[in-house]
Amino acid sequence: MKLRTFPQGVFLPHHKEDTAHLPIVRVPEPSRVVLPLIQHTGAPLKPLVNKGDTVKRGQKIADADAFVAAPVHAPLSGKVAGIEEWAHPTMGKFQAIVIENDGKGEEERYEPLPETIEDLEPERLRAFVREGGFVGLGGAAFPTHVKLSPPQGKPIDSFILNGAECEPYLTCDHRVMLERTEEMLLGLRIMVRACGAKRAYIGIEDNKKDCIDHVANLLRNFPIPAEVVPLRTKYPQGSEKHLILAILGREVPPGGLPLDVGVVVNNVQTAAALGRMARTGLPLVERVITLSGDCLNKRGNFEVPLGMLLEDLVDFCEGFTAPPRKIIMGGPMTGITQVSLAVPVIKGTSGFLFFRNVPKKREYPCIRCGRCVAHCPMRLLPYLLGRLAEESLFAEAEDNRVLDCVECGSCAYVCPAGIALVHLLKLAKFEVMRRKRGGK
Amino acid sequence: MEELRLVTSAPPHLKSPVTVPWIMQQVVFALLPAAVWGVVFFGPRLALPPLVLSVLACVGFEALDCLAFRRSLTVGDWSAVVTGMLLGLSLPPGCPFWIPLVGGGVAILLGKQMFGGIGQNIFNPALVGRAVLLISWPKIMATWYVRPAFVLQPAQAATYATPVDVVTSATPLGIVKAYGYPAVWETGPNLLFRLFLGLIPGCIGEISALLLLLGFLYLLLRKVVQWDIPLFYALGLSLVALLARQNPLFHLFAGGAIMGACFMATDYTTSPMTSRGRMIFGFGAGALTGIIRWLGGYPEGVTFGILTMNALVPLLDRMLPRRFGVKKA
Numbered sequence: 001m002k003l004r005t006f007p008q009g010v011f012l013p014h015h016k017e018d019t020a021h022l023p024i025v026r027v028p029e030p031s032r033v034v035l036p037l038i039q040h041t042g043a044p045l046k047p048l049v050n051k052g053d054t055v056k057r058g059q060k061i062a063d064a065d066a067f068v069a070a071p072v073h074a075p076l077s078g079k080v081a082g083i084e085e086w087a088h089p090t091m092g093k094f095q096a097i098v099i100e101n102d103g104k105g106e107e108e109r110y111e112p113l114p115e116t117i118e119d120l121e122p123e124r125l126r127a128f129v130r131e132g133g134f135v136g137l138g139g140a141a142f143p144t145h146v147k148l149s150p151p152q153g154k155p156i157d158s159f160i161l162n163g164a165e166c167e168p169y170l171t172c173d174h175r176v177m178l179e180r181t182e183e184m185l186l187g188l189r190i191m192v193r194a195c196g197a198k199r200a201y202i203g204i205e206d207n208k209k210d211c212i213d214h215v216a217n218l219l220r221n222f223p224i225p226a227e228v229v230p231l232r233t234k235y236p237q238g239s240e241k242h243l244i245l246a247i248l249g250r251e252v253p254p255g256g257l258p259l260d261v262g263v264v265v266n267n268v269q270t271a272a273a274l275g276r277m278a279r280t281g282l283p284l285v286e287r288v289i290t291l292s293g294d295c296l297n298k299r300g301n302f303e304v305p306l307g308m309l310l311e312d313l314v315d316f317c318e319g320f321t322a323p324p325r326k327i328i329m330g331g332p333m334t335g336i337t338q339v340s341l342a343v344p345v346i347k348g349t350s351g352f353l354f355f356r357n358v359p360k361k362r363e364y365p366c367i368r369c370g371r372c373v374a375h376c377p378m379r380l381l382p383y384l385l386g387r388l389a390e391e392s393l394f395a396e397a398e399d400n401r402v403l404d405c406v407e408c409g410s411c412a413y414v415c416p417a418g419i420a421l422v423h424l425l426k427l428a429k430f431e432v433m434r435r436k437r438g439g440k
Numbered sequence: 441m442e443e444l445r446l447v448t449s450a451p452p453h454l455k456s457p458v459t460v461p462w463i464m465q466q467v468v469f470a471l472l473p474a475a476v477w478g479v480v481f482f483g484p485r486l487a488l489p490p491l492v493l494s495v496l497a498c499v500g501f502e503a504l505d506c507l508a509f510r511r512s513l514t515v516g517d518w519s520a521v522v523t524g525m526l527l528g529l530s531l532p533p534g535c536p537f538w539i540p541l542v543g544g545g546v547a548i549l550l551g552k553q554m555f556g557g558i559g560q561n562i563f564n565p566a567l568v569g570r571a572v573l574l575i576s577w578p579k580i581m582a583t584w585y586v587r588p589a590f591v592l593q594p595a596q597a598a599t600y601a602t603p604v605d606v607v608t609s610a611t612p613l614g615i616v617k618a619y620g621y622p623a624v625w626e627t628g629p630n631l632l633f634r635l636f637l638g639l640i641p642g643c644i645g646e647i648s649a650l651l652l653l654l655g656f657l658y659l660l661l662r663k664v665v666q667w668d669i670p671l672f673y674a675l676g677l678s679l680v681a682l683l684a685r686q687n688p689l690f691h692l693f694a695g696g697a698i699m700g701a702c703f704m705a706t707d708y709t710t711s712p713m714t715s716r717g718r719m720i721f722g723f724g725a726g727a728l729t730g731i732i733r734w735l736g737g738y739p740e741g742v743t744f745g746i747l748t749m750n751a752l753v754p755l756l757d758r759m760l761p762r763r764f765g766v767k768k769a
Contacts, residue, residue, distance in 0.1 A: 012454065168454060241764070253765035326447055337448040358447050364460040364517060365559040369708040371458075374666070374715075379761040381713060404764055409452035416458045417559075423450040 005232035022300040033307030034344040042068035056108040075285035075305035077106040109281035125194040132283040138267035141348035148194040159197035163204040164238035167331025177211040180272040187271030200226035236408035290351035311341035324354040361418035372411035382411035389428035397428040464518030470655035478644035486533035494528030497544025526566035529645025534585035543569035586641040617739035635693035656702035672722030673701035680730025700742035717756035725749040
């Protein structure tokens with residue numbers, strides 16, 4: 001099998017064997033869900049319900065007028081117990097709608113789409129995607145309808161479905177590709193039709209050979225030109241820029257988007273959820289996540305309602321074998337550490353990892369070994385950018401392309417001196433952007 | 441549920457197992473075959489004291505410096521051991537005991553600590569130490585003891601009336617400088633073979649190209665170093681050798697070329713960070729080595745060739761790689 005890849009990057013221990021073989025388990029509805037008013041990259045939402053209102057599963061409960069935003073729907077039927085500040089897995093705290101489950105299971109559904117996707121107007125499909133509240137479920141949570149709306153003069157020729165799942169431990173996309181394949185391929189057709197792409201590619205790392213074979217089988221007699229592209233298992237293959245480079249040999253220009261090179265990329269799970277809505281009319285109210293690590297009693301891949309609290313998930317997994325010292329939302333390379341179990345699952349939650357031990361790498365001065373330079377998939381000089389950030393030389397950091405950084409963490413992973421390189425680069429990016437916006 | 445004591449930290453939460461001390465230990469391991477051969481070939485009495493004293497001096501002076509300036513002790517990173525090994529291996533066997541002490545002191549104090557310690561120095565510390573010794577005590581640094589069986593002479597003239605343990609001998613490069621390039625080929629058969637294996641007079645750890653290359657191969661397999669600097673060093677040196685109408689293989693295997701190319705020029709701190717920079721750096725250091733040997737006053741050019749290119753590293757590091765998403769201008 002010929003594997004495609006990109007230059008540089010790192011080979012990681014991928015730790016996927018703990019959960020990759022475990023089928024998706026549907027978690028029973030919790031007694032309460034918490035839905036933050038921001039779960040996507042873009043403008044925050046305004047609630048459409050008030051305290052005391054009853055809501056049905058699938059009912060839209062928050063939306064915004066802004067284009068770059070995606071509405072939120074109630075994942076279960078119940079009563080709005082309040083709209084209040086709540087712990088948020090990536091933003092500290094944020095306003096959230098709290099719903100108490102009334103157990104009635106009432107539902108409100110949109111009209112499903114006919115199977116003849118290719119005859120439908122792209123306009124209609126984009127509106128459908130927006131109404132459904134879809135965002136990139138790989139973790140970045142960028143509103144999907146925005147990606148599917150290329151501006152005038154930027155025609156899209158290729159659509160890439162991202163099944164790389166390059167973060168260690170996470171296997172939710174793996175299971176979705178195996179178990180939700182029909183829905184995923186229907187979602188793929190909707191997205192391809194919506195953005196006007198001529199050809200579709202499904203990029204899958206070769207540590208998921210079962211997915212590669214399974215999806216390729218189902219692509220026979222597919223109504224649109226589409227192929228599976230096996231990728232070398234290397235981090236960060238799932239980064240949009242590196243997926244496009246590996247599959248199409250195109251490089252997204254600095255500060256640009258995939259559509260600047262005629263490409264739209266979306267995550268496999270986004271496609272599967274969209275395909276499900278097209279069949280059932282149920283918007284994005286649940287997702288598949290991986291719960292793993294070294295101290296959870298029951299690890300696995302779980303289909304959970306959005307807004308379900310981490311503490312309820314831990315209960316469902318029968319608690320811990322030993323108290324965790326570190327809880328991460330997302331993968332270990334880019335994930336965010338959590339300070340409490342009160343956080344809800346949001347649209348961008350690909351999983352939670354629980355670790356008993358927190359190994360510390362001793363820090364040394366930079367010995368200029370060059371590993372960060374040799375591994376940076378964006379061909380940056382992280383050692384230099386890190387030093388510039390430490391010395392607050394942000395203009396120089398910008399001159400040295402710090403804004404190109406995709407924050408994959410490869411530099412900090414390989415650094416033998418244990419320097420928090422990607423952290424310093426994020427700081428420099430933040431400062432450069434702040435100054436660009438006119439901040440002092 | 442009991443209260444959890446959770447830590448927060450910035451991603452990535454995975455770190456590679458490679459650490460600074462581990463890297464330095466790998467370099468020490470890689471140098472061991474050449475060091476052992478030096479001790480076997482020259483005998484422990486000639487080879488061991490310079491080696492051991494050099495390592496002790498480097499580690500000791502770094503510890504003293506840390507104590508004197510009230511900085512936390514840095515000898516645990518093993519980099520002083522590497523410097524000591526490199527310096528010791530590039531000393532002539534049988535040199536006076538104070539030579540490694542002075543060399544180690546200069547290497548660590550002037551070459552490394554004055555710049556701010558590990559990672560901060562511009563010049564390779566071991567070569568700084570060696571350069572000061574070469575300039576200050578040229579005679580000592582060019583007195584080569586060896587067992588009589590391995591004496592190199594331009595003509596087979598001298599026989600020894602009384603049996604002796606060791607005698608002084610010229611080195612191949614010394615013969616080239618003193619008697620001319622053709623003379624070195626009259627010192628006996630299979631010169632290249634003897635150079636490659638290390639059956640000639642020379643510095644303690646520099647004589648066997650084979651064992652040094654084996655050590656370097658180990659570092660390559662361990663992904664501690666990359667191949668670019670040594671390869672381009674060899675290219676630069678070979679090119680100059682060809683221009684001088686001399687055998688490139690002779691120049692690669694004689695003197696400290698392999699040691700310099702594989703272990704001195706590849707020093708992280710004092711070599712460029714980008715692949716392109718390292719190629720230019722390696723080529724320049726190799727070419728300068730050849731030019732000094734060919735046209736300079738010293739028989740050997742490794743030390744000054746690499747030190748000169750060390751000075752250019754900050755400049756070479758200003759060359760940025762091609763930007764992602766931007767076609768070559």
